[in-house]
Amino acid sequence: MNLAWLHSFRRVAETQSFSRAADSLFLTQPAVSQHVRQLERFFGHKLLTQTGRQLQLTDAGRKVYELACRLERDIADVREGLEHLESQARGLVTIASPPTPLALYLPRVLRHFWAVYPGVSVRTLSRVRDQVTTAVAHGVADIGLQTAPFLHPALVTRLLLKDRLVAVCAPTHPLAAQRAVAPETLRRVKVAQLPPGAESRTLVDDWFAARGVHLDDRLELSSLEEIRAAALHNLAVGFLSEGYVRADLAGGRLARLDLAGFDLVRWLYAIHRPDIGPVASDFVAVMTRLAAGIGPRSA
Incomplete structure (x- = not known):
């Protein structure tokens, strides 16, 4: 079944006319008529009946019309959701870290993250340990990599690896x-x-x-x-x-x-604010999944 058949059928049902439906869809009337005939063959039922000069839905036609409306709503919702994801994916994630985690850990995380979010830019800030917490808490960085659990009441701390x-x-x-x-x-x-x-x-x-x-x-x-x-x-x-x-x-x-x-021995932690966006949250999720493959979690 072609979605174009459903779209044409819905316009015919709403305008009660093949010609008006064709005009609204910028198609020829024979093309719209062909779409409806193909849909009737697909379902094996007559979908429209002629009453005078007006077209009316049959019982089967009403069910197919409801299906067409539902599918178009669902498709519109999915498109809107995908556009939202795409707008989120064209962003920037900033990571503050001492030099060792940046060199050891980050390259592999980036390879996996960019496979999902190729349009996201990632900026790194090389900071000594005390400065990482400050950068994340003040919103200068979305995520921090720490080698000590600097507990901060406004930040989430996740253990990554040894x-x-x-x-x-x-x-x-x-x-x-x-x-x-x-x-x-x-x-x-x-x-x-x-x-x-x-x-x-x-x-x-x-x-x-x-x-x-x-x-x-x-x-x-x-x-x-x-x-x-x-x-x-x-x-x-x-x-x-x-x-x-x-x-x-x-x-x-x-x-x-x-x-x-x-x-x-140092333990590597990821720290972030609770309200980071979905893309930064996914970055943290990638780090967590990869941690076990980069180093042991225990002695």
Whole structure:
């Protein structure tokens, strides 16, 4: 059955005339008559009867007329809903995060999200941990990625995954083959780190400080990729997310330094306001679904 047949039939029923229906539809009268005949053949019933100069609906015709009206209403509702979805899909989602979650986690989320919302722009804001909560709470960002559950009365917090920091170096580094390397050994070793204020640097510095060790020989770099490159080229020991260097460790391009007692774990959380729009909500849903595939949720 063709929807055009129903549309023509409805206009004939409402105007009680093939010619007036044809004029309103910008069709020829024979075309409208053909639509009605095809509809009658489809249902196997006479739908119209001639009474004088006027056309009247048969009992079967009234049922088909009700069907035509209902279908056109439903189609109009669906079109309106799709237009609304399309308007939502042409938006912007802003994500605030420290550097590690942006580099480790976000690319895979974006691939899946853009498969559904190709027209949505995504903007990232690189922020230190304390600034992420502020950006989301004040509406500067729709979603924040946090490595600590900064509880805020106006924000929703969702646990995503576990992130472990590891010490890495080139396989040819003098410490690569050693077992249970003492923390104080790294006083005499060049260590690549992010600038002060970066969360991973703060965690590492605090861990060494608790053991009475100050890292004297630092190579201060501006990105995780620069730290990875420094380790790959045997320029320094680096402290990076295990997920960020998993492929390098598996492929033998980097070695995991056996640093005695070193076990720093962070949990990654998504935070957002309760009233974020449907597109941002879907972004959070994609993150939640993918979390288990990117890293373990438990030890």
